[in-house]
Amino acid sequence: MNPRGEHVEAAAKRQWKPGVLARQAREAAVVFLSTLREIFDESAYARFLARNQVVSSRAAYGEFLRENAAAKAKRLKCC
Amino acid sequence: MPKPVRMLIWLAVAVLGALAVATIALHRGEQINAMWLVVAAVCSYALGYRFYSKFVAARVLALDAQRATPAERLDNGRDFVPTNKWVVFGHHFAAIAGPGPLVGPVLAAQFGYLPGTLWILAGAVFGGCVQDFVILLFSVRRDGKSLTEMAREEIGRVGGFVAYVAVISIIVILLGVAALIVVNALKSSPWGAFTIAMTIPIALLMGVYLRRLRPGKVLETSVLGFILVMLAIWGGQWASQTPSVAQVFTLTAPTLAILIIIYGFAASALPVWLLLAPRDYLSTFVKLGTIALLAVGIIVLRPTLHMPPLTRFIDGTGPVFAGKIFPFAFITIACGAISGFHALISSGTTPKLIRRETESRMVGYGAMMAESMVAIMATIAACVLQPGTYFAINSPAGVVGQSPETAAATISSWGFSITAAEMHSLAQAVGEQTLYNRTGGAPAFAVGMAHIFSSSLGGQAVMAIWYHFAIMFEALFILTILDAGTRVGRFMVQDALGHIWRPLGRTSWYPSILTTSALIVGAWGYFLWQGVKDPLGGINSLWPLFGISNQLLATVALCVATTIIIKMGKARYAAVTLVPLAWLVSVTFTASWHKMFDPNPRIGFLAHAQQLATAGPPGHELSRLIFNDRLDASVTGVLIAMVAAILLESTLEWARVLSGRKQASVKEAPFVATRFAAEEQA
Numbered sequence: 182m183n184p185r186g187e188h189v190e191a192a193a194k195r196q197w198k199p200g201v202l203a204r205q206a207r208e209a210a211v212v213f214l215s216t217l218r219e220i221f222d223e224s225a226y227a228r229f230l231a232r233n234q235v236v237s238s239r240a241a242y243g244e245f246l247r248e249n250a251a252a253k254a255k256r257l258k259c260c
Numbered sequence: 261m262p263k264p265v266r267m268l269i270w271l272a273v274a275v276l277g278a279l280a281v282a283t284i285a286l287h288r289g290e291q292i293n294a295m296w297l298v299v300a301a302v303c304s305y306a307l308g309y310r311f312y313s314k315f316v317a318a319r320v321l322a323l324d325a326q327r328a329t330p331a332e333r334l335d336n337g338r339d340f341v342p343t344n345k346w347v348v349f350g351h352h353f354a355a356i357a358g359p360g361p362l363v364g365p366v367l368a369a370q371f372g373y374l375p376g377t378l379w380i381l382a383g384a385v386f387g388g389c390v391q392d393f394v395i396l397l398f399s400v401r402r403d404g405k406s407l408t409e410m411a412r413e414e415i416g417r418v419g420g421f422v423a424y425v426a427v428i429s430i431i432v433i434l435l436g437v438a439a440l441i442v443v444n445a446l447k448s449s450p451w452g453a454f455t456i457a458m459t460i461p462i463a464l465l466m467g468v469y470l471r472r473l474r475p476g477k478v479l480e481t482s483v484l485g486f487i488l489v490m491l492a493i494w495g496g497q498w499a500s501q502t503p504s505v506a507q508v509f510t511l512t513a514p515t516l517a518i519l520i521i522i523y524g525f526a527a528s529a530l531p532v533w534l535l536l537a538p539r540d541y542l543s544t545f546v547k548l549g550t551i552a553l554l555a556v557g558i559i560v561l562r563p564t565l566h567m568p569p570l571t572r573f574i575d576g577t578g579p580v581f582a583g584k585i586f587p588f589a590f591i592t593i594a595c596g597a598i599s600g601f602h603a604l605i606s607s608g609t610t611p612k613l614i615r616r617e618t619e620s621r622m623v624g625y626g627a628m629m630a631e632s633m634v635a636i637m638a639t640i641a642a643c644v645l646q647p648g649t650y651f652a653i654n655s656p657a658g659v660v661g662q663s664p665e666t667a668a669a670t671i672s673s674w675g676f677s678i679t680a681a682e683m684h685s686l687a688q689a690v691g692e693q694t695l696y697n698r699t700g701g702a703p704a705f706a707v708g709m710a711h712i713f714s715s716s717l718g719g720q721a722v723m724a725i726w727y728h729f730a731i732m733f734e735a736l737f738i739l740t741i742l743d744a745g746t747r748v749g750r751f752m753v754q755d756a757l758g759h760i761w762r763p764l765g766r767t768s769w770y771p772s773i774l775t776t777s778a779l780i781v782g783a784w785g786y787f788l789w790q791g792v793k794d795p796l797g798g799i800n801s802l803w804p805l806f807g808i809s810n811q812l813l814a815t816v817a818l819c820v821a822t823t824i825i826i827k828m829g830k831a832r833y834a835a836v837t838l839v840p841l842a843w844l845v846s847v848t849f850t851a852s853w854h855k856m857f858d859p860n861p862r863i864g865f866l867a868h869a870q871q872l873a874t875a876g877p878p879g880h881e882l883s884r885l886i887f888n889d890r891l892d893a894s895v896t897g898v899l900i901a902m903v904a905a906i907l908l909e910s911t912l913e914w915a916r917v918l919s920g921r922k923q924a925s926v927k928e929a930p931f932v933a934t935r936f937a938a939e940e941q942a
Contacts, residue, residue, distance in 0.1 A: 212344065212346045212347065213350075215344065215346075215347050216346060216347045216349075216350035216351065217350075217479060218479065219343065219347045219348075219350070219351050220350060220351050220354045220544060220548075221478040221479050221482060221541055221544070221545075222478055222541075223476060223477075223478050223479060225338075226476040226478075227476075228337040228338070228341065229337075229338075231337070232337045232338075237475055237476050238475060239471070239472060239475050241475065242470075242471065242475030242476050243471065243475075245476070246471070246532070246533045246537075248338070249338075250531070250532045250533070251767070252339065253532050253536070253537060253540075254532050254536065254744075254747045254748075254751070255747070255748055255751050256355075256608070256609060256744065256748075257355075257601070257604050257605060257608060257744065257745070257748050258355070258358060258540070258737075258740060258741045258744040258745065259355055259356045259357065259358045259360070259595070259599070259601045259602060259604075259605055260358045260359065260360035260430075260434050260438070260594075260595055260599065260601050260741070260806075260810065
């Protein structure tokens with residue numbers, strides 16, 4: 182799934198047909214996994230790598246953590 | 261689908277919902293199945309979402325599908341990222357779901373299952389969901405501005421100041437009471453203390469693994485962390501059965517409080533990647549999994565509620581906390597129905613991810629419905645217990661007596677039969693020495709959850725594992741909140757002190773970090789210590805204080821929302837936020853008045869101080885208790901004065917706009933057409 186998740190909207194527009202169930206279940210799983218990746222900052226890291234055109238490495242991840250440390254530390258966890 | 265068929269379906273949903281509500285409201289003297297609560301909740305949320313939120317979206321807010329959101333206009337791939345609505349929904353729900361909707365309904369179950377359930381449903385549909393939705397949308401239209409900034413811009417400087425103080429207050433009180441819940445769950449529990457202690461090295465290990473071995477593989481690391489935590493729960497059983505280890509981890513409440521204060525200070529000063537981030541990932545992983553598990557468990561196992569719909573304690577004499585059903589049921593439930601804290605999340609990260617303005621309805625209104633469902637599940641977990649068991653766990657020794665026999669006799673005299681032998685047997689089944697005097701809601705929730713699952717999955721043999729899994733789950737994310745909350749509070753104090761002396765505002769300057777961390781930890785640590793030393797268990801004093809501060813923040817949010825709606829020229833629809841605002845004002849004012857001035861020493865802080873002053877010769881301990889009561893009364897007074905101030909300033913602003921003395925103008929970002937609409941059409 183790309184960061185904007187356009188394919189999810191496209192999938193929603195498709196007509197209901199017999200046999201589509203498996204594909205829709207697969208797409209639901211993709212959305213679920215994308216949600217987990219967003220919650221767990223994996224998508225944010227992927228965007229960081231894409232934005233800076235670097236591959237994943239200790240150094241890249243360290244830089245990502247430095248860049249996000251302040252925002253992460255200021256993020257409230259609700260009651 | 262043809263319109264008549266749709267109408268028939270919605271009519272059926274309405275009839276089913278009405279039947280479910282009537283069943284839970286009108287049954288007397290016989291037990292009902294928990295599924296009635298689930299059906300009532302699902303139908304209420306479905307109707308609320310389909311009709312009420314649609315009305316708010318179309319008529320009041322006029323959501324514009326053509327208007328670009330800040331996530332699109334300011335897309336930087338970092339803070340502002342247009343994101344799929346389901347992903348934002350999950351992200352938002354993970355941020356708003358905390359211990360509040362679990363603990364509040366468990367405590368409010370002392371009134372029976374009916375008051376809590378009705379308030380959770382009505383409060384969420386007409387109050388909490390609307391607040392979260394409206395604040396999210398207004399923040400989206402203001403480039404993701406925070407509640408404090410919106411209060412300052414739309415209401416005035418007093419509004420901004422009150423919002424700032426309210427946020428700091430709620431953070432401090434929340435952290436104090438959350439830490440107290442952990443202390444009450446882990447005191448004299450070597451199994452629980454061992455498991456939670458192990459989560460600290462597990463989180464550190466996760467941090468190092470993530471940084472050094474598998475950079476960026478957070479989900480994989482969280483799964484590994486979860487496996488290690490499960491091993492720690494299993495190891496806790498060994499620890500509790502090995503005398504030399506059990507002795508080390510059998511901790512008193514004051515010792516645990518000191519350890520948690522030290523942890524809070526250390527954790528807030530460590531690098532984010534080392535402890536905060538991995539612990540956050542781990543707790544989120546466990547939290548989402550456990551909530552899903554509980555939902556499946558309730559639906560599949562369909563437990564019976566043993567708590568009556570109403571108990572004798574609606575008269576205000578309850579042992580869990582004192583005070584009548586109005587206003588205290590509403591103050592106690594807080595997050596499951598309406599939570600001011602959510603307004604901070606709705607004006608924090610979430611508005612920067614919303615891809616289309618129209619999606620804010622599903623994210624804001626919908627995620628709060630899910631949170632409210634969690635509160636319903638917590639009510640069920642508490643009410644599947646025999647009432648005698650529930651009151652034995654949640655009543656402080658100061659109310660029911662110190663010895664098991666005395667406590668069982670006192671509770672039985674209320675009409676809720678329980679014996680010391682039954683409580684001893686239950687404690688042994690969950691691997692604890694005792695379950696008496698475990699105030700705070702977490703242990704009762706854990707016993708309820710273990711009761712639900714052990715009836716099918718593994719039977720009584722694994723009840724102790726389920727209990728300690730639930731305790732670990734609650735303690736884990738409460739400790740995460742302590743860590744994250746202390747940091748956020750620290751940044752806010754640094755921001756304020758930076759105006760007085762610039763170096764104090766530098767977030768990387770260690771003397772400033774240590775000073776402000778000590779200030780925040782000292783503040784919530786004092787409330788924690790006060791709760792630990794309170795002969796009435798602490799929850800009786802501190803949870804209402806937390807509820808009042810939380811509802812105060814919701815009052816601020818609804819004042820901001822009402823002001824903006826009036827300035828938008830939609831005064832005829834202002835009731836959507838004005839009615840919940842009026843309700844909250846009446847609840848917070850009445851509760852505050854009782855907590856300060858009620859002549860009953862179990863309710864009124866000042867009456868309790870007076871009772872202590874006349875009880876015996878003055879001593880250090882007595883003086884401290886009297887000081888604490890007066891401090892709590894003062895804090896309540898300050899909170900309520902702030903509510904009055906922001907109400908006054910808001911009302912004056914509304915009067916100026918409605919009378920035409922001031923031109924109505926809202927401070928929204930200029931309209932820019934979205935490109936997503938054209939892309940979708942193509």
